[in-house]
Amino acid sequence: MPPQVAEDVPKEKMTPMNLHNDPPKGSPSETDTEQQPALENHTRGPPPPPDGGLFAWLQVAAGFVLFFNTWGLVSAFSAFQTYYESGELFDASSADISWIGSIQCFLLQLTGVVAGPIFDRGYLRLLIITGSFMIVFGHMMLSLCTEYWQALLAQAFCVGIGAGLLFVPTVSLIPTWFSTRIGLAIGIASSGSSLGGVIYPIVLYRLISRIGFPWAVRCIGFIALATFMVPLAALRMRVRVPKPRAIVDWSAFRDAPFMLFTLGVLVCFIGQTALLFYISFYPADRGFTDTSLAFYTAAIFNAGSILGRILPNALSDRIGVFNTIAPFTMLLGVTMLCLLGVHNAAGMIIEAAVTGFFSGVVVALPPVCFRVLTENKSMIGTRIGQGFAIGGLGLLAGGAGAGAILGTVDPLHWTGLWVYGGVTACAAGLIYVCVRVMKSGFVLNIKT
Template sequence: MESANISEKPGPAAVEAGHGGEEDAGQNVVNTANQAPPEDWFAWLQVLGAFSLNLNTWGLMNAFGVFQTFYQLDLLASKTSSEISWIGSTQSFLMFLVSVFAGPIVDAGHLRPLLAVGSLLTVLGMFMTSLCTAFWQVFLAQAVAMGLGFGCLYVPAPTVVSQYFHASTALAMGASSAGSALGGIIYPIIFTHLQPRIGFGWATRVIAFIVLATLLPVLFIMKTRAAPTSKYTLLDKSAFRDTPYLLLNLGLVFGFMGFYVIFYYIQLYALQETSLSAPLQGYLLVVINASSLLGRLVPGYYADMIGSINMQTAVALVGGILTFCLVVIKNAAGLVVFCVLYGFCAGAFMGLPAAGVVSLSLEKKSMIGTRLGMTLATVGCGVLVSNPIAGAILNGRGGWIGLIVWCGVLLMASCASMAASRVAKVGFSWKGVI
C-alpha cells in the first residue's frame, strides 16, 4: 500500500511535547492496514453495507428482465427485443465502465463522496423512469443515469469487504453479493404485483423509494480500512503481464455475456415457447434469482476451501450444459427445475469474480480497487453487446434455438478460459486452491 513518507519516530520527549503526533497516527494507519484483519462485528457491518449496495446495483440489473417483458408487450411495443435490450445492456456496460474510475477513487480514500454521487444518480434515475413514455426517455433514465450510479456504487462493495477479511474472504464476498439475488427477487415481485393495480409509474416509484431507504444507511456505515494510496492510476500496467489475471478476465467476459441472456429472455421464452400459465411465467425470473441466492452463499462458503476460480470454472460448465438442455424443455415442471439449477449456477458465478481478482492480486493489495475496475470495464464491453446480439438472433433466422446455442457456447468458452487461468497460476494439480 503506497502512502505518504513517514519520518523516523521521534523520542518520548518530542511526543509528550505534542510533536510527531501526526506521524504516529499515519504510522498507526499503515500498521493497521498491514495487520491481519480481525473479522469482527465491524467487518460484518461492512458486509451488510456491501449487501445493500449489491441489492441496488446487481439486484436492479438482475430484475431488468421484468422490465424487458413489460416494455416489449406494453410501453415500448413498437420496438424489437434487440432494441429494448440495449437499455439493460447499456445500463450494465456503464456500471462496468465507470468502475474503472471508481476503483482508484476508492483506493485514494474518497469512498463517501463516491457513494453519495452513486446513490443520487440511482435514485434519480429510478424516479425519472417512472415518468417515461418514450424509448429515448427510458434509455436516458434507466440506462444512462442508473448505469452511471451503479458504477459508482458497485466497486466499493467488494473493495471494502476485501480489506476486512482474509480467511473468510470468499464467504464474506458471497454473503454481500447475496443482495444481488435478493434484489432480483423482490423488485420483480413488487413490479409484477403493483403494475396492474397502480400502473407503471407508481410501481416504479415504489421501487425507487425502497432503493432510497436502503442506500441512505450505507453512507454512514461503510469505511475503508486500508490507508489511502497517495499515487493511483486507472490502470495497473503489471496486470497486462499477468497471464492468469488476463485469462480470468476473458472467462468472466464470456460468463457474464452468457448468463445474462437467460435473465433477459426467460419470461419471453416461456410466453412464446411453452404452455406455462401467465402467473407462473411472471415468477420464472424470481425463481432464478431466488436460487441464485443459495448459489452465492453455499459455493461462497466452499470456495474458501477449494478456490473461487475453481468454483467458477465448475459452475460455468454446468451452466452451459443446462442451457443446451433448454432446447427440449417445454413444460412447466421442466422449466421451473431449469430455472432453479440455472439460477444456482449463475449466482455462484456472479458472486465470486471479486474474490477471484483478489486471489490473483494478493501481492498488490493496494491495487485491488484498480484491478477490479479494470476487470469490470472489460466485462462491460461484452455485456453491452451480448443481449442485443441475442435479440438479433431471436428476431432473425436463429430463433430461440439460435439464442440458446449462443448462450451455451459463451458459457462453455467461459469454462475453458477460467480453467486456463487456473492452470496458468497453479498448474495441472487438482490440489491447487485458487
Template structure:
C-alpha cells in the same frame, strides 16, 4: 535485520479508531524514514536481501485483517444493500423487457429494448474504471453518496417515462452510472476486513442481488396492474431511497488512502500477469451471455406457450431464488477449495444447463432449469470479485484491478443481450435454438479460460 513492527495509521473516517494498514510494504515503516520514497526503497532492499522477509510481511499484513467482528460484518450488510440496489435492479429488467415489448413500447424491437438493460448493466461495469482508483485514493464516502443518489433519481425518473429515449436515459444511463459508482467499491472494501473468510463474506454480500431480483419483479408485476407503471416504479424507488441510508451510515474504510492526488487508473502489472489476463478473458466471455436468460426466459415461456404472460413473470423470480443460494454456498466452498476452482465448476455447470435449455418446453422442466441456472450463474457472479482479489498480490491495487476487469466485462454485458435479441428476431424455433447455442458456447469458452488460469496458478 531490523525488527518489523505494526504501525498504527489514522483511519480516513472521522471519529473512528486507528487501524493497522493492509498493504504488505507498510509493515517496514519502522525501518525507514517517514517519506514514502524511503519506505518503498527499504521494502525493496529487504526483499532483495531476504525474500522470506517479504513473504513474512505479507503474512503479518494478512493477520492484521480482523476477519470478523461487528464492524466487519457491518460492511457485509452495507454491501448487501448495495448489491440489492445494483445487481438486484439489473436482474429485474426481464419484467421491464416484457412490459415494454407488450405494452409500453410495442413498436420497438426486442433487441432495441434489451439495449436499455445492457446499457444499465454495462455502465455498472464501465464506471468501475474510475470508481476503483477513486476508492484506492480514499474517495469512498463521496462516490458512495453520489452513486446512491443517482440510482434513486434514475428510478424516480423512469416512472415518468413514456418514450424509448426517455427510458434509455433514466433507466439505462442514470441508474447505470449510479450503480457503477457503488458496486465495485462495495466489493473492494471486503479485503480490508476479511482474509480467511473473504469469499464467504463477498458471497453473503452479493446475495442481496437475488433478493432484489425476487422482490422487485413481483412488486412491479402486481402493482402496475392496479396502480399503473408510474407508481409501481416509484414504489421501488422509495424502497431504494430508504435502504440507501444503511450503507451511508455503517460503511467505512479501515486503511489510510494513498492520497487524493495522482489516481492510478490501471495497474501496470496487470498486463504482464498471465493468470490474471486469462481470468479477464474468461470473465469477458461470461458476462457476454450470463444474463441473457434473465432477460429472455419470460419471453421464451410465452412464445412456447409454456406459461401465460402473467405466470411467466415468476420465472425471473425463480432465477433469483436459485441465485440467492448460489451466492452463499459457493462462497463458503471457495474458502475451503479455492476461489478459481469453485468459479470453474460453477461456470461449467452453467454451460451444461444452458445446453439443457434447448429441451425445456414444459413447465416442470423450465422451473427446474431456472432454479439451477440461477444458482450456478449466481455463483459465477459472486466469485468473480473474489477471484480478482485472489489474483491481486498487492491489495492496495485491488480497486484498479477490479476496475480493469469489470470495464472490459462491461463491454460484453453491453453487447451480449442485444446480440441475443438480434438472433431471436422473430422468435421462431430455429432462432431460439441459435440464441441458446450462443449462450452455451460462450460459457464453454469461459470455462476453458478459467481452466487455463487455474493451470498457470499451480
C-alpha cells in the same frame, strides 16, 4: 612567521569527529532516524484484516444492500424486458429493448474504471451518495417515460452509471476486512443482488396491474432510497492508500493470468446476459406459462442464485476459488443448453432455479478471483474496476447479440439464443481452467 591557516578554517571541520563521522548535508539526522519506524510501518502495507467482528460484518450487511440495488436491479431486468415486449409503453424490437439492459450492465462495470481509483483515494462516502442519488433519480425519471429513447437515458445510462459508482467500491471494501473467510463474506453480500432480483420483479408485476407502470417504478425508487440508508451509515474504509495512483494499472496488461481471467469474465458475461434478459420472456413467448408465472420465473431464477452466491463461495474458502468457479461456470453452460428440452411450466421452473444457482456463482466469485490475482493488495480497487470494465464488454455484446439472434419475426429463434448462451458459458469455464493451470499446474489436490 608561518601563516595562520588554522584561524581561517571553521573549528568544526578541524575535529576528527566532524571529519569522519558527521553525515553529509542532506543525510538522515538523529531525528530522521527516530521517525524511520513510523515511516516503515506506513509503507509496509495495511495491517492484517480482522476477519470478523461487529464492524467487519456491518460492511457485509451494507454490501448486501448495495448489491440489492445494483446487480439486483440488473437481475430484475428480465421483468422489464417482458413488460416492454408487450408494447404498452412503447414499440420496440427485442434487440432494441435488450440494449437498455445491456448498456445498464455495461455502465455498471465500466464506471468502475473511475470509481475504483476514487475509492482508493478515500472518497467512499462521495461515491455512495452520488451513486444512490443517480439510481433513485433514474427510476423517478423512468416513471415519466413514454418513449424508447427516454427509457434508454433513464434506465440504461442514469441507473447504470449510478450502480457502477456503488458496485466496485463494495467488492473492493469487503476484502480489506476479511482474509480466511473472504469468499463467504462476499458471497453473503452478493446474495443481496439475488434478493433484489426476487423482490423487484414481484413488486413491478403486482403493482403494474393495480397502480400502473409509473407508480410501480416510483415504488422501486422509494425502496432503493430507504435501503440506501444502511450503507450510508455503516460503510467504513479500513485501509487508505498512502498516495494517489493512476486510474489504470498498466502492469495488469502484462499479467498473463489476470488478463486471461478478465477475458474469461467477458466471455462468461456474454452467455449470462442472454439468460438474465430472456429467462422470463422465453416461457411467455413459447406458451409454457401464463404472463403471471412468466414474471415470477425471474423471481425463481434469482431465488436460486441466493444459494449460488453463498454456498460455492463458502466452498471456495476450503478448496480454492479457481477450483470452484471453473466447473460451476461450465455447469451453467450445460444447464443453459438444457433449456432447449423444456416444454412445460414444471420444466421451466426447475430450469429457472438450477440456472439461477449456477448464475449466482459467476457473479459472486470474480471479485475474489481478482483479489487472488492481485499481488499488491493496495491496488485492489483499481484492478477490480479495470477487470470488470473490460469484462463489461461482454454484457454490452451479450444482450444485443442475443436480441439479434432471437430476431423479430415469429417464431423467434430460441434455439440459436440458448446455444449462443450455453456455448459461451462453457468456453468461459475452459478459460478459467487455463488460469487455474497457470497458477498451480495440473495437480488437482492444490487449493487455488
